Amino acid sequence: MIIYCRLVPDRIRSRSPWIEQLATNEAPRPLDADVTTDVVVVGAGIAGVATAFFVLRNTANRVLLIERDRVGRGATGHNAGQLTTYFERPLSDLVDSCGFDQAIAAQRAVDGAWDLLDVMVAESGAQARIDRFVGHMGMFSLNHLQIHLRNSLLRERGGLRPPSCVVSEDADFLDEIPTEYSALYSVVPQSRVRELLGTTDDRYCAVLSDDGGCTNGALLIEQVLRFLQSRYQDRFRFVDHTPVRRIELDAKTAVIHAGEHRVTTSRVVMCTNGFVDHVVKNLVGSDIGAQMHHRVSGxxxxxxxxxxxxxxxxxxxxxxxxxxxxxxxxxxxxxxxxxxxxxxxxxxxxxxxxxxxxxxxxxxxxxxxxxxxxxxxxxxxxxxxxxxxxxxxxxxxxxxxxxxxYTESRVRLIGFEPRNPLLMYNLGCNGVGFMPSIYGGYRIARLLCGESLEPSIFDPP
Ligand SMILES: Cc1cc2nc3c(=O)[nH]c(=O)nc-3n(C[C@H](O)[C@H](O)[C@H](O)COP(=O)(O)OP(=O)(O)OC[C@H]3O[C@@H](n4cnc5c(N)ncnc54)[C@H](O)[C@@H]3O)c2cc1C
Structure with a gap:
């Protein structure tokens, strides 16, 4: 008999270990007057804080970061805290739909987020614990293995290091693995599979292993935010308890209705994870609001x-x-x-x-x-x-x-809104979003520097 009634009460309140480690004594700091700035970043999760970090670091712009709740209370404070750079869609699938060059360039870019994370941590002095290790994924069918070994082959062809892979000598599909993949895996006893996966479930008979890590992302960004507030006192401001309700875009200026006030700016970067409870009014082109609503599902x-x-x-x-x-x-x-x-x-x-x-x-x-x-x-x-x-x-x-x-493409949207480039996005959790959010912040900063970047699978459609 399962005795949840004793061990799990009738009512379970949601309680995240990451949020519990955040500061509890921060006074609210809502927007208290109309302001003018260069760049508004909406949303203080990892995407918004990373975007503010790289825009402040790589440009001379003034940045206002607006959060409707408090820092890190969105998905960033309610995730598994795993650091990883794979896409939720197999790389082979991205190659098939977007072409080899763009798919490999995107994977290389997100893999590069490890270095960007190091930069954020080193420069901010953030002390949040970051564990690094080799992470594993358990597989049990020929389909799993073929897809992941094809990804590995594509990575290798694109000059990226493939993950390591082992297959149990007991796997019943061992003889069916195509020979083109032979160099990409080794055969091991089932006991090794059990050891890597920490499981006694012997359905799992193959393992893919790659760089991984974990952290309390909410605590990390709380510390990076504190650094930004102290390092860029003259051109950075963070306001919380300030919902963005309406964004009006003309050809040169965006006006944002935030809390009880209006912000006038040259660019606005949505780092809201993708959920839309604000109105976007494009005064100089086709409708954006409805388009955005249909781009993500939750x-x-x-x-x-x-x-x-x-x-x-x-x-x-x-x-x-x-x-x-x-x-x-x-x-x-x-x-x-x-x-x-x-x-x-x-x-x-x-x-x-x-x-x-x-x-x-x-x-x-x-x-x-x-x-x-x-x-x-x-x-x-x-x-x-x-x-x-x-x-x-x-x-x-x-x-x-x-x-x-989830975005329609299951790839993060990073870049200019095609219908009005004053509006930009770094959003779309897509299951694994922490490292892609950091890359997104860096890419936004490069775009704001005026760099002309190659077309990418991250470009908003
Ligand atoms: C259960 C779960 C497990 C996960 N596990 C992992 C994992 O292990 N590894 C991984 O990489 N990813 C994981 N993810 C995904 C990852 O957490 C997210 O992709 C990432 O944290 C998203 O960061 P973000 O900044 O885009 O969004 P958020 O952290 O949600 O931040 C968005 C912010 O925008 C604010 N906002 C929204 N609208 C407005 C508005 N109108 N005005 C003002 N502010 C607004 C919100 O209040 C919020 O603070 C997981 C997600 C969940 C839910």
């Missing part, structure tokens, strides 16, 4: 976490659950990291995977309770894959949810 992602006294190595592992990549069942994932706990050093393990379309969750708000049936799904269906050493039915210390916005 899902709610759910996670649960538990703390153990023992300190365990940091790591991140995901496990495919569809037999065919692209089918409906979301993959599941676990991140683990050393974690401060009132009693001292400990380990936080976070388990995620369940997603519900916003279309099926009309009453969702960021403050919604965590559904009891989802904690049961995590404990019954996902825990046995990702941590079979944990007994069934134990209470979780944290359970939280956040919004993921």
């Amino acid at each position: 899902t709610v992602g759910y996670m649960a976490g538990f703390v153990e006294d023992a300190v365990r190595d940091a790591g991140a592992i995901s496990y495919i659950r569809n037999a065919i990549i692209g089918q409906a069942t979301p993959y599941v994932y676990v991140t683990r990291r050393p974690f401060g706990w009132p009693q001292g050093a400990a380990t936080l393990t976070c388990i995620g995977g369940p997603e519900i379309s916003l279309d099926d969750h009309a009453t969702y708000t960021p403050d919604s309770d965590f559904p009891v049936e989802v904690i049961k799904e995590i404990d019954n269906d996902i825990r046995p894959i990702v941590d079979s050493t944990r007994a069934k039915g134990l209470a979780y210390d944290y359970a939280w949810h956040g919004l993921m916005a």
Whole structure:
């Protein structure tokens, strides 16, 4: 019998471990007067803070960062905190639809976000813990292997380092793997697969391994924001508790209705994750508002976490659950990291995977309770894959949810709005959005410097 009633109360309030580590004593600082500036960045998640960071660093512009809530309380404070640079769509798929050159250039660009993250951390002096390690992904079918080995081959052809791959000697499709991929994987005992994936689920018989990491992204950006406020006192301002409700664009000027005031600016960069509850009025061209509304669709992602006294190595592992990549069942994932706990050093393990379309969750708000049936799904269906050493039915210390916005292309939108280039975007979570958001901030700064960049899969359509 599962005894959730004892261990999981009837009502579970959403509680993110990342938000708990943020400062609680910051006074609200809403916009208190009409202002004029050069660049307005809307949204203080990783995308907005990274955009402000690189625009301030690489241009002489004045920047106003506007947040309707507080820094880091959006998806950035409700994610798994995994640092990784793969796209949610297979690279081979991007090559097929966008061409080899653009797909490889985009992958190279996002891989380069590791260096950009280093720059942000080094220059800001941010102290948030960042763990780096080799992350793993578990596969169980020939389809998984063929798609990922094709990605590896394309990476190699494009001059990018392919991830390493092992296949169990027990895999029943071992003899069917096309010979063109032979140099891209090695055959190992099933015990090695179990060890890499930390699972006793022997359906998983192949592993892809690549650079990974994890951090509390909300804490990191809170610290980077503090640095920006002190380093650029003369040309940077952050306001919170200030919703942007309306944006009016003419040929040279954007007027933003934010809170109770108006901001006049030359550029506005939307770093809102993709959800639209503001109006965009294009006074010099075709309608933008409706177009933007149809560019993203939303899902709610759910996670649960538990703390153990023992300190365990940091790591991140995901496990495919569809037999065919692209089918409906979301993959599941676990991140683990050393974690401060009132009693001292400990380990936080976070388990995620369940997603519900916003279309099926009309009453969702960021403050919604965590559904009891989802904690049961995590404990019954996902825990046995990702941590079979944990007994069934134990209470979780944290359970939280956040919004993921998927663009039509499942690629982040970074760049000028084609209908009026005063408006720019760095948005679209697409499941894995932390590192792409940092790259997006850097790309926006380059565009604002007047650089003419090659056409890219990130260009808004
Ligand atoms: C459950 C879950 C797990 C995830 N796991 C990972 C992971 O392991 N690795 C990874 O890379 N990615 C992950 N992601 C995705 C990642 O968290 C996001 O892509 C990233 O944090 C998005 O950052 P952002 O700045 O674009 O959005 P957000 O962090 O959501 O920030 C957007 C901000 O804009 C503000 N805003 C919106 N509209 C307005 C307005 N009109 N006026 C003023 N402010 C406004 C919001 O209040 C918010 O603060 C996960 C997401 C979820 C939900």
